[in-house]
Amino acid sequence: MNRRRFLSLSAAFACAPALAQASTWSGIALGAEVSVTLHGPRDMTAPLLAATPARLRAIEAQFSLFQPSALTRLNETGQLDLSPEFADLTALCDRAHLLTGGLFDPTVQTLWQAAATGTQADPTRIGWHQTRRTRNTLHLGQGQQITLNGIAQGYATDLIRADLQRAGATKALINIGEFAALSGPFHLGLSDPEHGLVGQTTLTDGAVATSSPSGTLIAGQPHIMGPAGQPPLWSTVSITAGSAAMADALSTAACMMPLPDLRGLKQAANLYRIQVVDTEGNLTTL
Template sequence: MKRRRFLTISAAMALVPRGVAAEERRWTGRALGAEVSITLFGPVAQTEAALTTCTALLQEIEAEYSLYDPASSLSRLNRDGELPWPSPKMHFLMGLVGELHRMTRGRFDPTVQPLWQALAGGGDVTAARRAIGWQRVRASVEQITLAPGQALTLNGIAQGFATDLVTGVLEEQGFERALVQVGEMRGLGGPWRVGISDPDAGLVTTRDLRNRAIATSSPSALMLGDMGHILDPLGEAAPHWSTVSVEAGSAALADGLSTALVFADLDEVRRVKAETPGEIRVLLVDAEGNLRTV
């Protein structure tokens, strides 16, 4: 299964204070269906301890948001239609989803999961479309409740959120130079050279990432029949863009926006950028491989 994100990275050597035994340490694995890598620069003992903490955190994240683990919090919510006393991380992520849904005027909506399942498995597409609607999800500290027939996929934001959580741990432990990739990327220090590629056009540009995050979505990276795997909850036209990359201070924000904006025309992209708090940059690749930056 091809991943929907296409990012390549390279980095210059870190500047290390004299007298400090420091080296580059890179850990790789998988979480939330994505390749994971953590690159650290620092004293050996510090990097070893940090990687132990980060791998334990990734296991906690998998237990919360995985669609593939039937015991995860998300799987239980989808199965039972409710999740009593969600964890603080789950509750916080639900709040982020609500903000993205508002900012994109409904283009970011995790309740597309029944539609994805219907398209992938030959189910009732019409009934699945009727189940879409984030406004019918109820989320509080005490409970998350879905409307009848609903299910959530957090694939459009959970990887970015996980990237932010791991990066936050590294910041707390004093790292000034690190690169975290959990499907999406976020760098501490830098610059980190990031290449953005399109499934058809190949490498289209590179960016220097410094204390920022980047996320990329390409609908045709995985096909459901003749449709790309990123679904429009508003049920409108085909994707406007072959690839969308978003740079932001938060990987979760970049992840959600890159997912939603593949269906947005240029005017809508400009509106979302103008109304989004903080500095963001949107890179758009059209069907002919042309790059436009907003």
């Protein structure tokens, strides 16, 4: 499957009076089902929603692994002159890598490829610390390739939200693989691929990202793995924060973090909420 994760949050707009004023665009981007719901008069929402597909194509042209992009060129050549958005995302990768003690690591693309092809990964090619930047150029280590699937969907969600806010939108729910809200509240169901609906969360002017390791399998194994091959500890992790990109990256790494480490992560990253589902379907909320 091309999708990084099980899309484990679904919006529930239950009979809200404002629903009659809501308009939605939906499609596919970055390997996931995506949608943007805007509240307001049609003459405002229609042009904003009409601009969404082109904006997402421009984002995919930078970060997609599923079609030719700046990211695939980086993996082919080992270096890339960074656009402002690519540089921004690289800085966010640095921060997520630091906050998680190295568990968030885009160079795990090497592990993914090895698992998919049944070959042995070269551990010397794994390690975000091996990448370096000179001015506006990103250089990979010898033989390295990276994936941004653990953060790009959240980053795209943030970009679309910022676009809408600049255009004057005041109430919206953006789902580009992760969720972000303008205003609200929006009530979202939390679902696990093994145990179904296990809880819910309410989102107002924030973002939520959810990772389920077994939602997508690579050669029968969970698609989320640590840079040293660490297995996931949780069936699902959902993080609510101000930034969808950071929630995305941290929810990926948090799948491999025990509860004491998650408590430290919540404080260090100033997260609003962490929800974890264990292998038996029990939900714990921090």
